[in-house]
Amino acid sequence: MASSINASTSGAGGVITSADNSGILNIQTAGTTAVTVDASQNVGIGTASPSGRNGSNRVLQVSTANEPEIKIATTGAGQNAWLSFSPTASSGDAWISNIVAGSNLIFANGGYTTERMRIDSSGNLGVGTTSASAKIDVLTSGNGTGFLSENSNQATTGNYLYWGYASSATRFVVYGNGGIANYQANNVNLSDKNVKKDFASAKSYLDTICAIPVQTFRYIDQQDDELNLGVVAQDVQAVAPELVTEVNWGTKEDPKMCLSIYQTDLQYALMKAIQELNAKVDAQAAEIAALQAKVGS
Numbered sequence: 001m002a003s004s005i006n007a008s009t010s011g012a013g014g015v016i017t018s019a020d021n022s023g024i025l026n027i028q029t030a031g032t033t034a035v036t037v038d039a040s041q042n043v044g045i046g047t048a049s050p051s052g053r054n055g056s057n058r059v060l061q062v063s064t065a066n067e068p069e070i071k072i073a074t075t076g077a078g079q080n081a082w083l084s085f086s087p088t089a090s091s092g093d094a095w096i097s098n099i100v101a102g103s104n105l106i107f108a109n110g111g112y113t114t115e116r117m118r119i120d121s122s123g124n125l126g127v128g129t130t131s132a133s134a135k136i137d138v139l140t141s142g143n144g145t146g147f148l149s150e151n152s153n154q155a156t157t158g159n160y161l162y163w164g165y166a167s168s169a170t171r172f173v174v175y176g177n178g179g180i181a182n183y184q185a186n187n188v189n190l191s192d193k194n195v196k197k198d199f200a201s202a203k204s205y206l207d208t209i210c211a212i213p214v215q216t217f218r219y220i221d222q223q224d225d226e227l228n229l230g231v232v233a234q235d236v237q238a239v240a241p242e243l244v245t246e247v248n249w250g251t252k253e254d255p256k257m258c259l260s261i262y263q264t265d266l267q268y269a270l271m272k273a274i275q276e277l278n279a280k281v282d283a284q285a286a287e288i289a290a291l292q293a294k295v296g297s
Helices: 206-210 233-239 263-296
Strands: 003-008 014-018 025-029 032-037 043-045 060-062 069-073 080-085 094-098 105-108 115-119 125-127 136-138 145-148 160-166 169-175 180-182 215-217 228-230 244-248 257-261
Touching (some): 094 105, 206 263, 233 244, 233 257
Antiparallel strands (some): 032 043, 080 094, 115 125, 136 145, 145 160, 160 169, 169 180, 215 228, 244 257
């Protein structure tokens, strides 16, 4: 049983109350319970037995036959933000939405108006900025500023997947076709002797490098007509397998295994080949000098 407060529509109307010792209170209209407050101060709307995961915490539980909805509205017409949950286990989606056209959904902590993140009316997510200019725009007060966006239909150098900037200037770009642009002279690779071991002279690479065809080509999914200059991993693998590895260029669910080149290692193989070629030139120069001296004598 329960104590009740009922706004009656029968007879003379008015408020009808009844009481018992259950500690449960029903708020009714026209004899139908709309809200139940149990003895633990849990509040139920559409349910007579509100409960939460932790019995020690008070909860507000909304249950309906259709899609339940908690709506918080301001005094302005249509100024609504709402939170709703799918009523079926098969879908189970949760929605948080500001339904006012042209408005933002703002997340804050550390204070009611201390903004941390917002989704604007265009669907752009901004962190550290109130005017996101890409699908994800992250702005910090230090050096790590940048944008992240995607356009799956434009795999070209004219479309950015990612770009980072500092001091109001672009510093690093990943293009839609997978190309990378940056301030190349600033690039560094860890090469300190203290992090290396098992040193040995590299094998000869002059004949190896000369056996690799350098070709022009276009990628199958390339969306412009520009020719690319490079090598084919299978050609490199045939003479220098240590410079090639197999990499999944697809996804875990839909793998696409392709041969890839250790580009930095190839660079040092070229350096080794130049050193070998220089040694040959020096030896030939010495032979020529000796022949010239012999002829002159």
